[in-house]
Amino acid sequence: GAGVSQSPSNKVTEKGKDVELRCDPISGHTALYWYRQSLGQGLEFLIYFQGNSAPDKSGLPSDRFSAERTGGSVSTLTIQRTQQEDSAVYLCASQTRRHYEQYFGPGTRLTVT
């Protein structure tokens, strides 16, 4: 079946602009995670959605970052007033209901100039 998709695959934006990153998870998966990965670094947890529960936003680095998940499916990560330090690959992962296995999308490479 179809895997996790993310769009756009690459995004170049000017400092101060807002960006929206999209994630389409695997159908039937109840949880969705967003991570950020800078070059040569590990996964940095940002936020996760679990069913109808309130999202865990504990990893969002500043109030410029927000995310929503509509209809328990598609999720959008929004970064307002982008800064150069926001440049990274943003990864979305869809998680199975029973075994908590995560399947990652291809990522969005964000470059802030």
Place this chain on the structure above:
Amino acid sequence: QKEVEQNSGPLSVPEGAIASLNCTYSDRGSQSFFWYRQYSGKSPELIMSIYSNGDKEDGRFTAQLNKASQYVSLLIRDSQPSDSATYLCAVKTSYDKVIFGPGTSLSVIP
């Protein structure tokens, strides 16, 4: 104390040798444990899941879990250059959140 810890490496092994990757976790109530492989420039991919104490084998890969010691490991037998990647340990905590470790970089030398 970080919730999931791994040796950062890099770990270098010769081709054909056994690579041993280790992970410790702090939440004693954790129930599920995962190993992911991430090639440079790619997304992580799940290679092994383990839920019970003991060993679980899948081809050249063996995951080992010891809940009493809060320790999980991944052994790669007959290591190949294509195994060169970063290996991420992940843990499902008692509060149902999955936490990733920082990863161990493995290099298999031909």
